[in-house]
């Protein structure tokens with residue numbers, strides 16, 4: 811079974827990362843001192859921001875932050891995967907369950923029977939709900 815949701819999420823994260831990596835490494839940390847500056851450059855990243863609060867927001871979401879978030883999201887996806895993808899032994903009763911959400915009860919039944927219903931993955935997908943390919947069914951908690 812193809813894990814379409816995971817593939818789509820990885821594509822969104824890859825796009826975020828590619829965009830951040832387009833900024834030269836020496837300029838990926840931004841500060842605010844009247845204008846937005848990068849860590850090493852005397853040139854302004856942006857010389858004037860007209861919208862109140864936008865400059866602070868941009869500094870808090872600089873390219874290095876985007877790269878750290880991409881790493882975090884990949885770690886979450888590595889945990890919340892199909893059981894069969896982790897065990898490498900497909901053919902089991904709970905192959906499609908979310909291994910990361912765990913198991914419960916006397917019979918160790920999966921908490922989430924299908925990884926596409928994983929609330930952690932839905933939360934990740936919600937970050938990208940304005941991008942093509944987002945599916946409304948992923949908006950369920």
Ligand SMILES: [Zn+2]
Nearest residue numbers: 890908911928
């Ligand atoms: Zn999960």
